[in-house]
Amino acid sequence: MKLNEVREEMAEAARRRQEAVNRYEQLQGRMKALTNERKGIKNRRMSLEAQTAALKKMGNASADEGKRLKEEIDNEEERIEGMQKRLEDHEQKYQNCLNEESKARDEMTGKERQIAPLRANCRFASERERNQHLDNEIRQVQKLKNDIEKELQMLNENLRDMQRKEKTEEELLKNLADEIEEMRGHKRMEKLTKELADERRKLDEISKKLNDAFFKETNLQKECEALDAQHDETMSRLSKGSAKAAVSGMAGIQKIIEEIRDSENRSAEEQNALDGYYGSLMDLCKVEDVHADAVETIAKNKLFSHIVKDHTVVQFLLREFDTRELPGQPTFIPLNHLTQQQPKRIPPSVNPDQAHPQVLSLLDVIQFDSKFDIAFQSIFGAVALVKQPDENTRKTLFKAKFNLVTLSGVEYSNRGTLSGGYSDPSKRKLPLYRQIKELQKKLRQKTDELEQNHTKMMKLKGRVDGLMSSIANVSWLERNNSRKDLPMTS
Numbered sequence: 510m511k512l513n514e515v516r517e518e519m520a521e522a523a524r525r526r527q528e529a530v531n532r533y534e535q536l537q538g539r540m541k542a543l544t545n546e547r548k549g550i551k552n553r554r555m556s557l558e559a560q561t562a563a564l565k566k567m568g569n570a571s572a573d574e575g576k577r578l579k580e581e582i583d584n585e586e587e588r589i590e591g592m593q594k595r596l597e598d599h600e601q602k603y604q605n606c607l608n609e610e611s612k613a614r615d616e617m618t619g620k621e622r623q624i625a626p627l628r629a630n631c632r633f634a635s636e637r638e639r640n641q642h643l644d645n646e647i648r649q650v651q652k653l654k655n656d657i658e659k660e661l662q663m664l665n666e667n668l669r670d671m672q673r674k675e676k677t678e679e680e681l682l683k684n685l686a687d688e689i690e691e692m693r694g695h696k697r698m699e700k701l702t703k704e705l706a707d708e709r710r711k712l713d714e715i716s717k718k719l720n721d722a723f724f725k726e727t728n729l730q731k732e733c734e735a736l737d738a739q740h741d742e743t744m745s746r747l748s749k750g751s752a753k754a755a756v757s758g759m760a761g762i763q764k765i766i767e768e769i770r771d772s773e774n775r776s777a778e779e780q781n782a783l784d785g786y787y788g789s790l791m792d793l794c795k796v797e798d799v800h801a802d803a804v805e806t807i808a809k810n811k812l813f814s815h816i817v818k819d820h821t822v823v824q825f826l827l828r829e830f831d832t833r834e835l836p837g838q839p840t841f842i843p844l845n846h847l848t849q850q851q852p853k854r855i856p857p858s859v860n861p862d863q864a865h866p867q868v869l870s871l872l873d874v875i876q877f878d879s880k881f882d883i884a885f886q887s888i889f890g891a892v893a894l895v896k897q898p899d900e901n902t903r904k905t906l907f908k909a910k911f912n913l914v915t916l917s918g919v920e921y922s923n924r925g926t927l928s929g930g931y932s933d934p935s936k937r938k939l940p941l942y943r944q945i946k947e948l949q950k951k952l953r954q955k956t957d958e959l960e961q962n963h964t965k966m967m968k969l970k971g972r973v974d975g976l977m978s979s980i981a982n983v984s985w986l987e988r989n990n991s992r993k994d995l996p997m998t999s
Contacts, residue, residue, distance in 0.1 A: 536602060540600070719970060755840065765826060788816060790815075806920050819844070820843050847883045868893050
């Protein structure tokens with residue numbers, strides 16, 4: 510309904526526009542005619558004026574003719590003025606027509622803007638035209654449908670071909686994958702077999718090392734037991750030829766010092782004792798076996814005394830000794846309690862042949878650190894070593910305040926006493942103690958070696974356990990791969 514109204518309005522506007530155009534064309538024609546007529550009148554006027562001028566030049570024409578011409582000119586001017594007014598009226602009408610045409614054009618533009626969307630919705634002037642258009646569209650759609658169906662059919666055929674090819678390729682790929690997997694299985698088996706062989710070879714090598722370490726540990730244990738037994742036997746021999754309390758006391762103090770030395774966290778007193786303990790008298794000197802009897806005869810149980818820095822070390826060690834209730838009776842020689850004495854010199858008269866002296870100071874046959882000179886002076890400083898003293902030699906040495914001792918251990922005191930007797934070489938304290946120290950050193954070395962060997966053996970045992978586990982895993986993988994390679998039976 511609205512479309513029809515718009516169409517009617519557009520038709521009316523078109524009609525009005527056409528009328529305005531027609532009127533405009535008519536007015537243009539009339540204006541053109543008036544303009545031509547005006548030009549003609551102007552031409553006649555100019556002609557009359559020319560004639561009038563000519564007549565005036567020719568003389569005074571007759572009054573009547575001049576009057577007539579003047580009247581004719583006046584009439585023509587009136588007529589021109591009338592025509593001019595009419596022309597102005599027509600120009601005004603022409604301008605009005607132009608305004609109406611512009612207005613009609615604007616209205617047409619507005620109507621066209623209104624009808625544009627309606628035309629988009631309804632492009633047909635009649636139902637027949639619409640039906641024809643729809644039939645054409647249906648035919649085109651049907652044709653397009655047929656083309657699409659043909660194309661779809663072709664695509665389906667191509668798709669089926671592709672599916673067949675894909676299935677074939679999948680079968681080929683599956684076969685290829687099976688072959689690759691089979692090859693991988695063989696390679697994996699070869700790799701696992703090689704790994705298993707390598708692991709077993711390593712296991713054999715480490716097992717051999719472990720067995721060697723075990724045998725070595727057994728031998729070391731036997732050696733340690735033998736050394737320990739030999740040490741005990743030597744200590745027993747040393748104890749039999751000495752005061753048991755002195756030997757036990759020396760061993761107890763040495764045990765305390767060893768425990769402090771092995772401790773990582775030491776107190777200030779322990780550190781002071783460790784720094785201030787120098788060792789037993791036998792630890793701090795070296796004596797040849799030929800002079801052992803003489804030195805032992807003079808030193809007696811002082812051989813087992815401990816040389817220390819001062820009384821603070823003595824007090825601490827005695828307190829520890831009592832706290833632990835160790836057997837024996839230790840003795841100490843604190844250096845700060847001793848007084849430095851002038852060394853005694855052997856009178857030259859007893860050694861007429863200085864190149865081959867017959868008498869020596871006992872200190873001359875003892876090797877020790879000069880740091881402990883004061884301690885050794887206090888024990889051996891006034892003793893002369895003689896091979897076989899005669900009466901004159903004894904008197905001379907006694908006069909010089911020397912005591913005498915022979916290589917066999919016979920002691921002559923300047924107070925007149927004489928002591929001595931047979932000394933069994935196998936019971937000499939200094940060689941026995943030296944042997945004990947060597948046994949202790951060997952025992953420590955063997956014990957350290959035994960501990961190192963035990964640590965090594967434990968590491969080897971751990972490696973053996975790891976290799977056994979690794980071999981078990983590789984064997985399990987090998988068995989599984991072997992099962993996978995077996996053909997399936999239905």
